[in-house]
Amino acid sequence: MGNEQLEELRDQLDSINEQLVELINERAKVAQEIGRVKRAQGLNRFDPVRERKMLDIIENKNKGPFETSTLQHIFKQIFKASLELQEDDHSKALLV
């Protein structure tokens, strides 16, 4: 039955979405920690060389079906959001 099949596939998608939410938040926590270490060392939060390296690794690890450019676009949103999170932490640290 087509509808049963559709329901099953949607359940799979919901399960993957849930794992993605957890993993993206886990990544955010590590990025926050990196922000703290860098702040303590007086380093700039944004590091274009490191970001380029991560984008290259994504290209190497990509087996599809998404195009590498599509994955890199999604990751750039994640990088941007992580940097904003580190900046929020920094503002809060300054207020303490």
Add this chain to the structure above:
Amino acid sequence: MGNEQLEELRDQLDSINEQLVELINERAKVAQEIGRVKRAQGLNRFDPVRERKMLDIIENKNKGPFETSTLQHIFKQIFKASLELQEDDHSKALLV
């Protein structure tokens, strides 16, 4: 040592990035399959009600540190890319 700590955190980030690449591509495969089932049933690929439901689930599952709006923004990019992938499949199917 700060540099060792930074390297360790970056290794963790690389590992999470790799898992994300795999999971996002796994999601893309399921979305492609959904596209095929919907095409066979003559259903429209874009379903705003289903998309809204997925965004609501993301809100329910989010334990931070990312804001729900940030996660939803990232997922909207993934939804958009998935839809484009389904459309590519459709174009290819028409050419067969």
